[in-house]
Amino acid sequence: PQVTKATMISPKLLLLFAFWVPSGVFAAWMTSSPLSVGQRKITTILSAKPYASISTTSGGDQNNDSSPKPYASIGTNSETTGTTTSMNNNNFDDDFVSSSESVAPTVRPKLLVFDLDNTLWTPELYQIRQRELPQVNEDIWLFEDARAILRHLLHEKDSIWEDTELAIASRTNKVDWANKLLKQFNIDGTTLEEMIPHREIYKGSKKEHFANLRESTGVPYHEMLFFDDDASMNLGEISQLGVLCCHCPRGLSTDLFAASMMKYESLKQEQEKWMGYVLNGQNLGLPEDESGIDAGRQTTGRIKYFNSAKRFGFVIEDGGKGQKEEYFFHESKVANGLQVESGMKVAFETAVDGQGRPSAAILDILDKKKSNKKGSGLSKGNTGGNGVEMPCFSMSQPFVSLLLNGIKTVETRNNPMFSDLEPGTKVLLHCGFKDWRDQDAPRRELQKAGFTDEEIKKYSALPKGFSKGAIVGVLTVGETWKSTAYARDDEDLQRKVVASADDMGVYCTEITNPQWLKRSVKARGSPGIYSATVPKSSFSSL
Numbered sequence: 331p332q333v334t335k336a337t338m339i340s341p342k343l344l345l346l347f348a349f350w351v352p353s354g355v356f357a358a359w360m361t362s363s364p365l366s367v368g369q370r371k372i373t374t375i376l377s378a379k380p381y382a383s384i385s386t387t388s389g390g391d392q393n394n395d396s397s398p399k400p401y402a403s404i405g406t407n408s409e410t411t412g413t414t415t416s417m418n419n420n421n422f423d424d425d426f427v428s429s430s431e432s433v434a435p436t437v438r439p440k441l442l443v444f445d446l447d448n449t450l451w452t453p454e455l456y457q458i459r460q461r462e463l464p465q466v467n468e469d470i471w472l473f474e475d476a477r478a479i480l481r482h483l484l485h486e487k488d489s490i491w492e493d494t495e496l497a498i499a500s501r502t503n504k505v506d507w508a509n510k511l512l513k514q515f516n517i518d519g520t521t522l523e524e525m526i527p528h529r530e531i532y533k534g535s536k537k538e539h540f541a542n543l544r545e546s547t548g549v550p551y552h553e554m555l556f557f558d559d560d561a562s563m564n565l566g567e568i569s570q571l572g573v574l575c576c577h578c579p580r581g582l583s584t585d586l587f588a589a590s591m592m593k594y595e596s597l598k599q600e601q602e603k604w605m606g607y608v609l610n611g612q613n614l615g616l617p618e619d620e621s622g623i624d625a626g627r628q629t630t631g632r633i634k635y636f637n638s639a640k641r642f643g644f645v646i647e648d649g650g651k652g653q654k655e656e657y658f659f660h661e662s663k664v665a666n667g668l669q670v671e672s673g674m675k676v677a678f679e680t681a682v683d684g685q686g687r688p689s690a691a692i693l694d695i696l697d698k699k700k701s702n703k704k705g706s707g708l709s710k711g712n713t714g715g716n717g718v719e720m721p722c723f724s725m726s727q728p729f730v731s732l733l734l735n736g737i738k739t740v741e742t743r744n745n746p747m748f749s750d751l752e753p754g755t756k757v758l759l760h761c762g763f764k765d766w767r768d769q770d771a772p773r774r775e776l777q778k779a780g781f782t783d784e785e786i787k788k789y790s791a792l793p794k795g796f797s798k799g800a801i802v803g804v805l806t807v808g809e810t811w812k813s814t815a816y817a818r819d820d821e822d823l824q825r826k827v828v829a830s831a832d833d834m835g836v837y838c839t840e841i842t843n844p845q846w847l848k849r850s851v852k853a854r855g856s857p858g859i860y861s862a863t864v865p866k867s868s869f870s871s872l
Contacts, residue, residue: 437595438494439574441549442483443540445558446500446508446531449578450476450522451515455504463507466514473581481517484525495547497528499539499556501564505531535767536564540571552605555594557582561608566744569606571832577610589614604815606836608744627680630696631657636672643670645678645690657690662856664692718869721751722758722801722862724855726766728790730759732828734803734844735789737776740826742813742835747858749810749837756843758862759803760855761792772828779825793846800850801864808840845870 447454451472455464464470472480483491502508508531512523523529528546530539544551551572558564558578565575574597576590590609597605611617629647634656636643641661657680664670675697678690725733725741732738741748751757766772776786796802817823818831827834847868 437598438491438591439555439594440493440553441495441497441528441543441547441555443497443499443543443554443556443573444526444582445556445560445564445578446498447502448559448580449473449557449582450480451511452581455502455507463510466511470511472515473583475584475587476582477517479582479584479587480522480525484517484520495528495549496526497543497547498526498531499536499543499558500531501533501536501539502531503533505533536568537571537767540568540573552603555590557586557590561610565608566835569608570744570835572604572606574605575608577608579610585616586611586614589616606815628677628693629680630675630677631690633670633672633674633676636670643672645676645692657688659690659692662858662860663690665694668692668695670695716866717863718866719861719863720756720758720804721859722760722853723747723859724760724762724857726762726764727792727798728769728772729766729828730761730802731790731792732772733759733805733841734846736844737789738826738828739841740823741839741841742827742829743837743839744835746810746812746837748807748839751807751859753808753840755807756804757807757859758801758864759805760853760862761796761798761800761802761850762855763799768833771830771833775824775828775830779828792850796846796850797852799854800852801847801862801868802850803844803846804869805841805845806843808842810837810839812836813838 444450447456451470453470455470458464458469460469483494483496498512500508509523509529512526512529513521515522517525528543530542532539540551540554540556543549543554552574554573556565556568556573556575558568558575559581561577561579565577569575574590574594576586578586586609593609593614594605597607631645631647634644634646638661643659644656645659646656657678659678661670670676670692674695676692677694677696678692681689681691729738733741772790773786776789777783781789792798792802813823813834813836815831818834823838824830824834827838847864848870849868851864851868853862853864
């Protein structure tokens with residue numbers, strides 16, 4: 331189907347690519363060649379015409395694109411003159427260019443890394459519910475802007491991008507599909523497999539993906555730029571490595587790509603060694619993107635699918651004509667006390683999640699006969715009617731034991747998770763089933779602090795009779811502050827966190843008064859700070 335889209339391009343972004351294209355080099359070509367929305371958009375940016383309004387129609391076979399290839403004409407030297415305005419590295423809300431007198435960036439990342447699902451292509455592979463391989467441009471598509479950016483990178487690989495390599499980091503569980511699709515998608519006859527030589531596609535932490543990329547390419551973390559749609563997990567943990575990251579909640583766009591390049595150069599010009607920031611449209615000063623999702627609206631629908639093991643599902647709104655919107659929801663967004671199942675009729679509120687997807691918060695179950703109340707991981711028999719409800723958060727071993735044994739006295743996260751809690755608040759601690767992915771890392775830090783192997787074993791273990799997947803202790807949270815790269819290099823802070831600078835989060839919270847419960851209380855964990863209930867008899871003291 332043909333799509334029409336009109337967009338106003340900020341002059342800040344147009345300046346970024348000014349040095350790539352002599353003024354007006356594409357004028358005749360643009361008026362005579364059929365282009366996709368993404369192609370025309372990036373072409374307009376490259377032609378550096380301030381306030382260019384784009385109104386285009388897309389069509390044709392994206393997978394076998396035979397459009398003219400203008401990029402051979404792109405100049406590599408900028409005729410733009412002026413000065414670059416430096417940015418405050420700790421305040422990305424400031425405009426990244428203060429005036430039109432700017433020099434187009436000449437410093438580029440040595441490695442560009444792209445996620446796949448909802449970044450280069452859509453939909454996400456797990457959302458395609460079929461057994462056979464998805465068909466290119468029938469079941470799955472490249473985003474228009476992503477295609478235009480990839481085409482530019484392809485045709486300028488021997489000139490302005492000659493010192494930049496391309497890579498993929500994807501933790502999809504559809505590994506075979508992903509690799510086969512990379513062979514099928516092509517840009518002007520070159521498959522994505524041929525175009526992107528460095529590929530890390532497998533389940534697990536993206537820290538492992540990036541460690542392998544650093545080893546295979548020889549590029550240090552601070553010279554990489556990573557694009558991903560998942561800000562909460564993927565970008566959060568990769569920014570901890572010192573990689574500059576960009577959040578693309580609705581796919582890779584030319585605006586985000588351009589602004590990220592500008593920010594990368596500004597950090598390098600200030601000789602910034604720490605690049606572990608997460609960029610997004612807001613802190614890059616881009617106009618707010620229209621999601622097309624009517625968020626904050628309460629409505630009703632039926633749960634199409636819910637996976638209790640993976641704790642997520644989809645709900646479809648009642649009424650309407652044609653294709654109905656599916657809203658993603660996580661179990662953490664189900665109102666307390668409700669147990670949902672596939673087929674249930676529910677009341678929900680629409681929203682947009684951290685990955686830019688239409689999402690829902692389940693408010694109530696309307697099929698009362700199917701309603702099955704649940705507690706906070708405990709039955710009334712466990713609490714004996716004397717339960718204590720408190721804030722709770724989850725951690726992995728050995729950090730749970732290190733906290734409750736008083737060895738670890740500062741907890742760090744990449745988001746200010748504890749900032750809404752008043753200093754002095756008592757919080758329950760839940761021990762997750764999965765151990766921390768790198769068990770050697772805390773052991774090295776403890777050895778560096780002078781602990782013996784016997785002491786490390788003792789302080790890293792759960793007490794006898796305690797189990798994982800349970801609430802095991804209580805502690806008091808103190809002040810939360812945002813650390814600097816310089817502060818994270820301090821050995822005293824590393825000792826308190828029991829982590830190296832690379833493994834620390836940006837936000838630090840002081841932990842005091844740790845206590846083990848008398849016994850562990852079986853309960854299900856949740857992301858962030860959530861509410862949990864344990865029997866009063868579980869506490870040694872309150």
